[in-house]
Structures are given as structure tokens and as C-alpha cells.
Amino acid sequence: MAEKGTLLVTGGAGYIGSHTVRHLLEMGEKIVVLDNLVFGHPEALPSDRVSLVEGDMSDAALLDRLFAEHKPEAVLHFAAFAYVGESVTDPLKYYRNNLAAPLVLLETMQRHGCRRFIFSSTCATYGNPVKVPMNEEHPQAPVNPYGASKWMLERVLKDCDHAWGLKAVFLRYFNASGCDPSGEIGEDHDPETHLIPRILMAATGEIPEISIFGTDYPTPDGTCIRDYIHVCDLAAAHAKALDYLRQGGDTTPVNLGTGRGFSVKEILETAAAVTGRQIPISYGPRREGDPPELICDPAKAKTVLGWEAQFKDPRSHIEHAWRWMTGTRQGRYPRS
Numbered sequence: 001m002a003e004k005g006t007l008l009v010t011g012g013a014g015y016i017g018s019h020t021v022r023h024l025l026e027m028g029e030k031i032v033v034l035d036n037l038v039f040g041h042p043e044a045l046p047s048d049r050v051s052l053v054e055g056d057m058s059d060a061a062l063l064d065r066l067f068a069e070h071k072p073e074a075v076l077h078f079a080a081f082a083y084v085g086e087s088v089t090d091p092l093k094y095y096r097n098n099l100a101a102p103l104v105l106l107e108t109m110q111r112h113g114c115r116r117f118i119f120s121s122t123c124a125t126y127g128n129p130v131k132v133p134m135n136e137e138h139p140q141a142p143v144n145p146y147g148a149s150k151w152m153l154e155r156v157l158k159d160c161d162h163a164w165g166l167k168a169v170f171l172r173y174f175n176a177s178g179c180d181p182s183g184e185i186g187e188d189h190d191p192e193t194h195l196i197p198r199i200l201m202a203a204t205g206e207i208p209e210i211s212i213f214g215t216d217y218p219t220p221d222g223t224c225i226r227d228y229i230h231v232c233d234l235a236a237a238h239a240k241a242l243d244y245l246r247q248g249g250d251t252t253p254v255n256l257g258t259g260r261g262f263s264v265k266e267i268l269e270t271a272a273a274v275t276g277r278q279i280p281i282s283y284g285p286r287r288e289g290d291p292p293e294l295i296c297d298p299a300k301a302k303t304v305l306g307w308e309a310q311f312k313d314p315r316s317h318i319e320h321a322w323r324w325m326t327g328t329r330q331g332r333y334p335r336s
């Protein structure tokens with residue numbers, strides 16, 4: 001096996017990036033984080049153990065210096081915008097940040113001979129499911145610019161493999177949730193749109209209520225079903241993907257989920273039990289673009305990466321997120 005080198009983590013100060021950095025440090029990896037801190041939080045990283053370079057991946061001169069100094073062996077690429085609704089109203093922002101900016105990163109990798117790439121992709125590259133659970137052969141027909149920007153970058157990565165031997169794993173996440181069980185780092189988006197943190201914000205009174213988006217879906221209780229994957233499980237999958245590439249693995253997509261789906265109502269009931277609070281609920285219309293059911297077939301992750309989710313029950317995700325929300329930071333990093 002090749003010797004371990006430095007890892008470059010773009011977007012390493014963000015939610016999934018910072019949890020992955022924490023996991024990789026526990027595995028003894030050496031890490032440089034590149035983050036423009038638009039959405040990232042430096043406090044999510046242990047400053048004594050990680051070099052944080054504040055800057056943008058579209059800054060070619062900065063990247064050249066960074067690659068010359070640190071000679072990264074592989075890149076884990078998290079930096080991206082991820083608000084589906086905003087991507088519909090401002091598509092160019094998404095294509096610029098999620099597609100064009102990484103081209104500069106890839107050009108730098110090519111120049112410096114760095115040929116391993118782990119890409120934060122998404123089940124949104126599939127679009128509306130034609131069957132569930134969804135495996136990697138499911139047709140890719142994204143229904144919004146966010147999903148399209150990720151899908152297009154997958155295509156770019158395949159072409160780079162063909163042209164100059166870049167090896168990439170496209171990790172297609174389902175619904176990331178939870179946080180480190182310590183509650184020391186967590187999810188802090190502004191604005192926060194995701195179901196579990198919003199339910200917990202309603203539980204603390206930070207928002208007046210949680211609105212359920214649609215109760216007339218063709219599901220047993222009428223609300224949408226999603227496959228919630230714990231962020232620490234995602235972090236572990238990145239380490240496995242790195243092993244896979246280090247062992248000479250070929251470019252390939254891998255879905256990351258548990259294989260089990262839970263409805264919005266089930267998540268709400270679990271959150272009420274975990275928090276012991278009355279959670280104010282309102283019933284709203286369907287949110288545009290939400291398919292009734294998204295469930296991952298995680299078989300390939302097991303066979304190819306040797307990875308399987310450990311936190312299969314979303315109760316643990318909610319418990320950990322509640323610890324973060326009610327801990328010293330109250331679910332928020334300092335604002336600059």
C-alpha cells in the first residue's frame with residue numbers, strides 16, 4: 001500500500017467536512033483544510049491539529065502554493081452550496097460554485113500529479129426515483145440545479161480519469177443528520193432548512209413551530225419518507241473510500257444510506273420522545289420537488305468499501321443532535 005500523505009479537505013469547516021476531519025484525525029491522518037468560511041466554522045476544527053487555509057478553491061495562485069507546500073496525496077471535496085430551493089432561483093451561483101470552481105482545483109491537481117479525489121455527491125443526482133431502494137444503476141435525471149451541478153461534476157471526474165488517470169469515488173449521500181456523539185461539534189446552517197434541526201429548534205422555542213410539508217403523499221402516514229444517514233457514518237465512509245483509492249480502486253459511484261426509511265411523522269414522534277418536550281406542529285403544503293420516498297440501497301458500499309452504517313436508528317441521530325443543541329454551544333458556533 002502507498003505511504004500515507006497529507007489530505008486536502010475542501011469545505012472541511014462545514015457540517016459533513018468537519019465531522020470527517022475529526023474522524024480522519026482519529027485515524028492518524030494529516031490534514032490541510034481549505035475553506036472560504038462563507039458557511040464553514042473554524043471552531044468546528046481543532047486548530048492545534050489541522051492547518052486551516054482560508055480561501056477559495058477557484059483561486060488558482062493560492063491552490064498552486066498550497067499544493068507546492070503540502071503535496072497532498074488526495075483531495076476530499078466537500079465545499080459546495082446545498083440549498084435546493086436557492087439553486088432553482090439562482091442557478092448560476094450553483095454552477096459557478098459547485099461546478100466551475102472545482103475545475104480550478106482539478107487543474108491544479110493535474111499539474112501537481114495528485115490523482116485521488118473523494119467527492120461529496122448526492123442522491124439528488126438521481127432526481128425523482130423510478131424505484132426504491134435506489135442503487136447506483138438508478139438513472140440520473142436531476143430535477144434541480146443543485147443536483148445537476150453535482151451530476152455534471154461527476155461527469156467531469158470521469159473524463160479526467162479517462163484523460164489523465166484521476167481516480168474518484170462519488171459518494172452519493174442520502175439525508176445527512178445527527179452529529180458527533182460528544183455534542184462538541186454539530187450542524188449549524190444559516191438558514192437552517194433541514195427537518196431534524198428544525199424540529200429541535202421548535203422544541204427549544206428558537207422557532208415557533210415545525211411545519212410538516214405535505215400529509216397527502218402516497219405513504220403509510222401521508223408524509224415523506226427519507227433515509228437518514230448519521231454524519232459520523234458518512235465520515236467513516238470517506239475513510240473507507242480513501243483506503244479503496246489507496247489500494248488502487250477505480251473511479252466509481254457509491255450510495256451512502258442505511259437502507260431504511262422513516263417518515264416525517266415518525267421523526268417528529270421520536271424527537272418528542274427524545275426531548276421530552278411538546279413540539280408545536282403546523283401542517284403546510286407539499287414543498288416543491290420533494291419525492292414521496294427516497295431510500296438508499298447501500299449494498300455496493302458494503303461490497304466495494306466494506307462500509308455499513310452503524311447508527312441505523314434515527315433516534316440516535318436525534319439524541320446526538322439534541323446534545324449539541326442543548327450543550328455549551330446551544331447548537332451555534334460563534335458568528336464573526
Ligand code: UDP
Pocket residue numbers: 175193194195196198210211212213214224225226264287290
Ligand atoms: N420537511 C418538513 N418540514 C421542514 C423541513 C423538512 O416537513 O421544516 C420534510 C421535507 O419535505 C422532506 C423531509 O422533511 O420530506 C426531509 O427534508 P430535509 O430538508 O431535511 O432534507 P431533503 O430531503 O430536502 O434533503
